[in-house]
Amino acid sequence: MSEISLSKPIVKPARPFFSSGPCAKRPGWSLAALEGALLGRSHRAPEGRARLKAVIERSKAILGLPADWRLGIVPASDTGAVEMSLWALCGERGVDVLSFESFSGEWARDLREVLALPDLRVHEARYGALPDLSVVDWSRDVVLTWNGTTSGVRMPGPEAIPATHEGLVICDATSAAFAMDLPWDRLDVVTWSWQKVLGGEAAHGMLALSPRAAVRLAQPSPRPLPKIFRLANGKGLIEGVFAGDTINTPSMLCVEDALDGLNWAASIGGLPALKARSAANLAAVERWAARAGWVDFLADSPEIRSSTSICLRIVAPWFLALSAEGMDRAVKHLTGLVAAEGAGFDLASYRDAPPGLRLWGGATVDTADIEALLPWLDWAHEVTRLEFAA
Known part of the structure; x- marks a missing residue:
């Protein structure tokens, strides 16, 4: 693995809050x-x-x-x-x-x-x-x-x-x-x-x-x-x-x-603006997932894909080769790395769901923060792969 791929990103989300409940406060809230x-x-x-x-x-x-x-x-x-x-x-x-x-x-x-x-x-x-x-x-x-x-x-x-x-x-x-x-x-x-x-x-x-x-x-x-x-x-x-x-x-x-x-x-314009903000967050994740290669959407098809609770499965071969327990530990390790850097919190899938990632993309989340988070996920994935791959 090259040094570049293991280099930490520089930019962090201004508001690294991606929990699916309670969710991020509105921009500018105090x-x-x-x-x-x-x-x-x-x-x-x-x-x-x-x-x-x-x-x-x-x-x-x-x-x-x-x-x-x-x-x-x-x-x-x-x-x-x-x-x-x-x-x-x-x-x-x-x-x-x-x-x-x-x-x-x-x-x-x-x-x-x-x-x-x-x-x-x-x-x-x-x-x-x-x-x-x-x-x-x-x-x-x-x-x-x-x-x-x-x-x-x-x-x-x-x-x-x-x-x-x-x-x-x-x-x-x-x-x-x-x-x-x-x-x-x-x-x-x-x-x-x-x-x-x-x-x-x-x-x-x-x-x-x-x-x-x-x-x-x-x-x-x-x-x-x-x-x-x-x-x-x-x-x-x-x-x-x-x-x-x-x-x-x-x-x-x-x-x-x-x-x-x-x-x-x-x-900000009521329901049309709220929908547009959430849709932009999903679109940012879709563009990233298409090029990242190691994640895909949990939803079977785009027409049933949520723009708020954006759930992802890890499809990298090294991850799929793990036991169920190993998958759980790998997800905790990956999301823990991002959290330790202050780049994103509450990123793991729900406890009853398949092991993976869940990003809240509701209207209070700025798309710029989603876009800043994604390189950190790539970095954490590579570090976790080296730790867990057989």
């Missing part, structure tokens, strides 16, 4: 953005409610949520929003669930083992692929993840869902919202959190309901629900939840940060 937070006051005070309602209204505006949809802030991040939906809605009719990465697999397990639905069909696919969408029965309720955060696989487009369907489509969109087009006219429940594309802080989820979903939710639940899951009572929907009257106490510091992220998004 703690000063939170100075106006409503601390030491009740979230139910007029000022607190106004801030919570502002998060809802600004989110709806940027995402282009239809006027007749409801949007609420709920506890426990995207996970809480999804679980609330499954517990409150699933069971009236049969359910099809698409399972193709860690979190969609969790939703399938919950429906099968916790809620123990008697009429459940799980359509599974390995990491890097989508289940066969042609076998999905859209007369049933369908649970799907729009973008697999741990597999880098996304739904191919709105045409994957029939324009008319009898059941509800419940969509986990946490790593897609604000970076990809969501077909609101083909979805019924959509969830996400603040900590992904807008770089907000954790623990708060967002739950969007179509009119069809709202009608279902207002009906008696198929099972008893804990208080933290209740979005309806004997009189129908608890409408206050969708106007800023949250079920539990939110962090007003996180609320201020969410508003900051939404204001930034609006200032």
Whole structure:
């Protein structure tokens, strides 16, 4: 191996933060953005409610949520929003669930083992692929993840869902919202959190309901629900939840940060600009992967390739010759080298995913930082190859 190939790059990312959650803060962010937070006051005070309602209204505006949809802030991040939906809605009719990465697999397990639905069909696919969408029965309720955060696989487009369907489509969109087009006219429940594309802080989820979903939710639940899951009572929907009257106490510091992220998004041009920034990050990785030779995308084909959770597999012969344990150690070594240089953090694939790399390419990440990271990955790969190759 030549000295040049083992030479460390010179330029480092200005913001070497590539975690897939919590994700990088917006460009230019500092703690000063939170100075106006409503601390030491009740979230139910007029000022607190106004801030919570502002998060809802600004989110709806940027995402282009239809006027007749409801949007609420709920506890426990995207996970809480999804679980609330499954517990409150699933069971009236049969359910099809698409399972193709860690979190969609969790939703399938919950429906099968916790809620123990008697009429459940799980359509599974390995990491890097989508289940066969042609076998999905859209007369049933369908649970799907729009973008697999741990597999880098996304739904191919709105045409994957029939324009008319009898059941509800419940969509986990946490790593897609604000970076990809969501077909609101083909979805019924959509969830996400603040900590992904807008770089907000954790623990708060967002739950969007179509009119069809709202009608279902207002009906008696198929099972008893804990208080933290209740979005309806004997009189129908608890409408206050969708106007800023949250079920539990939110962090007003996180609320201020969410508003900051939404204001930034609006200032750069809204959803089109957010999508463009994420697409540019993916394009930079695509150009590099095509010439690097030692990595490829985990996603089987470009049309299902995520622009946010960019998942890569290592295809170098020396790596493929390792045992599973050896692959894990090699990835830790490679990513550890980059982290030790301060050139990139949180680069390894998710713990349940195949050994490889995962780079967050959401809108808060500057493409220049992605481009500065990639030579460091090349360098770390060569150093790791010498360490691990037989």
